[in-house]
Amino acid sequence: MSPDAVKNEDGKERNPFPNSFTDEFRYTIDHRGRVNFPAPFRRALSDESKDRVIVARGMDGCLLVFPKDVWEQRRRDFNKTPYSPQQQRRLQRLLSFGAKESAFDGQGRITLTPRLIELAKLKKEVLIVGMGDRVELWNPDIYEQYISESDQTVESILEEYLTRPGTDMGESADKAV
Amino acid sequence: MSPDAVKNEDGKERNPFPNSFTDEFRYTIDHRGRVNFPAPFRRALSDESKDRVIVARGMDGCLLVFPKDVWEQRRRDFNKTPYSPQQQRRLQRLLSFGAKESAFDGQGRITLTPRLIELAKLKKEVLIVGMGDRVELWNPDIYEQYISESDQTVESILEEYLTRPGTDMGESADKAV
DNA sequence: GCTCATTACCCACCATTACCCACATTATGG
DNA sequence: CCATAATGTGGGTAATGGTGGGTAATGAGC
Numbered sequence: 001m002s003p004d005a006v007k008n009e010d011g012k013e014r015n016p017f018p019n020s021f022t023d024e025f026r027y028t029i030d031h032r033g034r035v036n037f038p039a040p041f042r043r044a045l046s047d048e049s050k051d052r053v054i055v056a057r058g059m060d061g062c063l064l065v066f067p068k069d070v071w072e073q074r075r076r077d078f079n080k081t082p083y084s085p086q087q088q089r090r091l092q093r094l095l096s097f098g099a100k101e102s103a104f105d106g107q108g109r110i111t112l113t114p115r116l117i118e119l120a121k122l123k124k125e126v127l128i129v130g131m132g133d134r135v136e137l138w139n140p141d142i143y144e145q146y147i148s149e150s151d152q153t154v155e156s157i158l159e160e161y162l163t164r165p166g167t168d169m170g171e172s173a174d175k176a177v
Numbered sequence: 178m179s180p181d182a183v184k185n186e187d188g189k190e191r192n193p194f195p196n197s198f199t200d201e202f203r204y205t206i207d208h209r210g211r212v213n214f215p216a217p218f219r220r221a222l223s224d225e226s227k228d229r230v231i232v233a234r235g236m237d238g239c240l241l242v243f244p245k246d247v248w249e250q251r252r253r254d255f256n257k258t259p260y261s262p263q264q265q266r267r268l269q270r271l272l273s274f275g276a277k278e279s280a281f282d283g284q285g286r287i288t289l290t291p292r293l294i295e296l297a298k299l300k301k302e303v304l305i306v307g308m309g310d311r312v313e314l315w316n317p318d319i320y321e322q323y324i325s326e327s328d329q330t331v332e333s334i335l336e337e338y339l340t341r342p343g344t345d346m347g348e349s350a351d352k353a354v
Numbered sequence: 355g356c357t358c359a360t361t362a363c364c365c366a367c368c369a370t371t372a373c374c375c376a377c378a379t380t381a382t383g384g
Numbered sequence: 385c386c387a388t389a390a391t392g393t394g395g396g397t398a399a400t401g402g403t404g405g406g407t408a409a410t411g412a413g414c
Contacts, residue, residue, distance in 0.1 A: 023278045158271050
């Protein structure tokens with residue numbers, strides 16, 4: 001499966017990795033709760049989600065930003081879970097609890113509600129971390145703390161996976177065009 | 178045309194070993210944090226990642242440079258690990274910690290952030306080492322130090338693997354003489 | 355209906371970045 | 385041995401991206 005894409009009909013080059021977010025940015029929140037959304041991430045957004053994202057509570061004290069189409073997909077996925085309809089509804093509500101849909105302003109920023117800011121204990125600065133098809137917002141201090149708590153075991157696991165040449169887990173060799 | 182490229186039927190150059198990096202290079206970082214990326218390595222990049230790489234923290238004090246498609250593959254692989262969701266999240270975050278996506282400029286250079294430069298203790302010079310599907314950046318002094326620390330055990334292991342049958346060279350070397 | 359608080363849209367500034375050109379040096383080919 | 389291309393290094397400059405603030409629309413409360 002490579003949803004990788006096609007060029008646009010207007011000939012403009014499109015991102016070959018839609019909704020794929022990598023690396024970190026450090027921005028400031030202004031007194032109105034506005035946070036810049038990294039320009040590379042904006043460009044990486046799929047056409048369907050060009051201007052709309054959902055900000056929700058994340059795990060371990062961060063906030064999550066989903067492109068709208070990814071969010072909808074997640075929501076639909078709950079219906080495929082083996083749980084009862086009651087439990088599925090509960091899952092959906094937990095997911096949406098505190099979530100806020102947000103649009104970009106002319107400068108590419110989103111506005112966080114006071115509630116979300118409080119949930120993530122955000123102060124003046126935000127760390128924005130690309131995590132594949134979603135983006136995490138962190139209080140930099142908490143993130144630092146979280147990272148430093150990683151024990152030796154996790155780090156050696158990471159090391160092993162990083163150092164492993166090519167991956168035998170995923171299918172490789174589908175490079176032909 | 179370069180010796181490490183072959184021609185496709187359509188006449189375009191294509192590398193027979195995409196995302197395969199060998200050999201060492203020694204370059205300088207300029208005052209803007211720009212480092213040249215070896216021309217043979219640029220040619221070795223897969224078509225998908227021709228223009229984009231990710232620079233991340235590596236083990237033992239070096240930096241890692243991944244072609245974007247390799248990086249994405251690694252990231253997806255974490256979700257297939259037998260570990261708990263919490264651990265998977267931690268792995269993903271550890272992987273992304275400090276990571277920066279970068280594009281090549283017209284001269285084939287990437288720019289390193291001050292943070293990455295500091296992490297790897299890079300001064301004026303960088304040693305660039307091909308390590309299979311990824312590339313390592315080293316402070317040459319630290320690399321030298323690291324190599325010299327290899328003890329007798331490691332060296333004898335290397336010796337054994339170098340001379341072990343399994344390659345034509347090793348085999349014939351064993352039987353000849 | 356009116357007022358006030360909140361939100362959304364707009365413009366302005368400026369540091370940083372990316373793009374461009376220039377040149378020195380090395381490899382390549384005749 | 386010279387000519388030519390390719391590669392590594394440095395720097396100027398226009399464009400982008402991040403930040404702050406003014407002002408018009410929106411909506412809630414009285």
